[in-house]
Amino acid sequence: MKGLRLRVWVDVNTPKQVRFFKPVVEELEARGLEVLVTARRFREVEQLARLVGLSYVPVGVYGGPGLEDKLRRSLSRALKLLKVVRGWRPEVALSFSSPEAARVAYGLGVPHLCVNDSPHAEAAARLTVPLSAKLFAPKCVPLEEWTRYGISAGDVVQYDAVDPAAWLKRLPPLEVERERLIVVRAMEAYASYVRGGRVDVAVEAARRLVGEAPGFKVVVLARYWSQVVELRRRLKGALIPTRAVDGVDLLSRSCLFIGGGGTMTWEAALLGTPAISCAPVDGVYVEDYMASLGLVRKARAVEEVVEEALRVLSSPERWVDEQRRRAREALEAMEDPAEVVASFIESTASRPSSGTA
Template structure:
């Protein structure tokens, strides 16, 4: 069986790593394409995956359109003469459009109901849509999703990141981090270049939070790109991590995570590390999932975030157990079923 997987964002590498390895071990023929964006290429190399580099990410709106259009053109040249049985992606703009045009059955994983432009361009074209049960089905239908093709599960996509996770408790030593304090906070800036968030890539909502909390804990910053790293350079007691790194072990080793994004916050919730979300955009249902379970605190008020952070550093938080569906098996089963039985 020949499977096409398209990777368009850094967290998607962790999402697909065990799926890729499973299909490789089963002897399936994989075509993996990836665009130049964030740490995708570094992470693919770190996991030892062969891939075809196709396209890049635009910053301004017209650039996003031009780059996506060019990427479709280049991908068609690569894939048109391949006999692909099924295609698989997570929020790829291009894969559903190409799969539909070339008659390739597609499995699409989504977790962001607020990515309006992306969802309108992709959801109507997919043969199987796998989404968390907490996302409002009617919201997806409003984008053109076929409810008969929608497969829902209990949990979020981050649960699959830890299928083969092995915790490295010596991660700080391995990274040669010179940390003077007894407590450590990992911070992740906002996804400033994303189409669904109106943000300045040279500013961060984390700046005033860092300014206060650096006096109480070691601060680790994991930037998304160079401009974000520059925001926090030269600040006392602040260490800027250079990806790719074992983020999962870092999250588990830290006393607290404060994130202005999404994926890493939810990873912290899965790992039961106290986490505060200060994401500046509209709250996602997948974040609400962990807030409802008492595994994530959310606020956009700087003082409230700081006070809650200090409370977490002093008092150990409760860690309620959560039970997820087997998302890994759900994806594997649907890929095989779609390849064998068609749409």
């Protein structure tokens, strides 16, 4: 390390990364390091960053669902990032498998530190893990899932936690009264690892529960503006927010969460909210780990999700009490991923990359 004023560039691409990197940035700055945060323009990223108070330089835009559009906008964003960071001269780059950050950092000879909990997202992993000096990942993901992407096992730093622990371990005890709310997170429809034409099980379950769970309000969280428009047309009787919401506040007041993705499902579970995971892919190690702790219920078919949901809703207070107990024990036992990442950056000397391209 070149001293306490080490310059760390952090690149943010998704709402989850806003949550994850906010405490990392705070830890780094508290240790006297300089931090530059860049983020792409994307509806939920920008809105959530404002909600949590993460300052950033906007660079580039989201690529959308099409492969060619993703490629064009990724290439354009990489060039724009180059202009921003070249003058700032970072000594370390940090991202959650950002292809643009990894490529720019490698090209400039800046060590890229990668965070990733999703080896099933092959495109992002292939474009970032081989270019990274170190990879930070949950311990529940086997090392061989990362070494197949070209990084050595010795360069993988594991933390005994799931990613939401980075922000949830910093919260004061939440004594919030539960409301009769069912929160549903729509499926990630545009990610490269999701096959087209998949039925959004979470949304279909929400449609059923609007009619089959009287007395409960169904809130469906869309990921993209196109989803907002479509869901408002299809789901009469459900609430579809048009802006990013404070997930911690909403989930801590709810009595059931149904997730068509990953991070918010783990977040809900650790906040003591009974959580059903109907993610569109199988073999997700974090999902299996959370299920093994009794914190998440896995269901893949609409009928399974609805049946499990109605079982929880038949006695929500009892289910919430049990979930809270398990969540409290699990979260207390987990490491703080933000602390792990920040401590490594502070204690490790900046090394030159293995080469430039």
